[in-house]
Amino acid sequence: MKLILLGAPGAGKGTQADIISRKLEIPTISTGNILRAAVREGTPVGLRAKAIIEAGQLVPDDVIMGIVSERVAKDDCKNGFILDGVPRTIAQADALEEFGINVDCALCIDVPDDVIVRRMSGRRTCSECSATYHVESNPPKTEGICDACGGKLTIRKDDLPETVLSRLSVYHAQTEPLLDYYRSRGKLIRVEGEETIEATSKQVFKTLGIE
Numbered sequence: 150m151k152l153i154l155l156g157a158p159g160a161g162k163g164t165q166a167d168i169i170s171r172k173l174e175i176p177t178i179s180t181g182n183i184l185r186a187a188v189r190e191g192t193p194v195g196l197r198a199k200a201i202i203e204a205g206q207l208v209p210d211d212v213i214m215g216i217v218s219e220r221v222a223k224d225d226c227k228n229g230f231i232l233d234g235v236p237r238t239i240a241q242a243d244a245l246e247e248f249g250i251n252v253d254c255a256l257c258i259d260v261p262d263d264v265i266v267r268r269m270s271g272r273r274t275c276s277e278c279s280a281t282y283h284v285e286s287n288p289p290k291t292e293g294i295c296d297a298c299g300g301k302l303t304i305r306k307d308d309l310p311e312t313v314l315s316r317l318s319v320y321h322a323q324t325e326p327l328l329d330y331y332r333s334r335g336k337l338i339r340v341e342g343e344e345t346i347e348a349t350s351k352q353v354f355k356t357l358g359i360e
Contacts, residue, residue: 150175150229150357151251153236155327156258158316159265160342161349165258166233168350172359176225180213180234187216194219214244221250229253237324242331255331256357258349260342262317269313273302286345 150173154162166177187195188202194215198208213235221230232252236242245252260268271284273293277300282289289295293302306312331337340356343349354360 151253152229152357153232153252153255153331154258155255155324155331156342157260157262157265157320157324159269159313160258160260161346162233162258164346165349165353166231168346169353169357169359170231172354173229175229175231177231177233178217178220178226178235180217183216183220184208184213187219192216192219210238210241210244214241214248214250217245218248218250236327239326239330242327252336254336254338254357255327256353257328257337257339258342258353259339262314264342265317266310266313269308270304270310272305272308274305275300276303277301 152169154166156162163179166179169175170177184195184198188199189195194212198212198216201208201212217232217235220226236245267285268283271286273282273284273289274280275282275295275298278295278298280295280297281287282295282302289302294300295302307316328337328339338356340349340352343352
């Protein structure tokens, strides 16, 4: 199965990608991770990306897609893969097709904005070991203190309510149009992001026909 995961920031795409990846034994391809790996490995596209990053510029779509193309060509992708974080725009979706990277379906996890703000603003991260918690769904044993190492728990800038609202605005403007893009190709599948990870996974598996 070749799958794209769509949904607003905080909808749980990364979590569900990990679960599907283990279930189907296919890799999750995260743009940030493969970009860093390509730079580290010194691939031709990675070297180009490194020069762009060191110049303080944004990596253009054709370079991103080149790195994705290199990654999906590896042996562990022969039975499928999950794209998480790409495409983010119609231009990137077009570029994927131009690079010959075709997918079976685009799975969108739908979660209302107010729920996402509550989820993300409740996240806490350990300043020492980077362990993550949530004040509602996964609280630490002692408020503000990491269970694992005793470090102080902090709120990342990305999780501040005003930052979350700004990211949601960008998502609705730039990424949400992808729903119509993949719907028109008969590839869009939508599931409701449930209150629990397990309930969402159950819906995802049912929708994808995974036993």
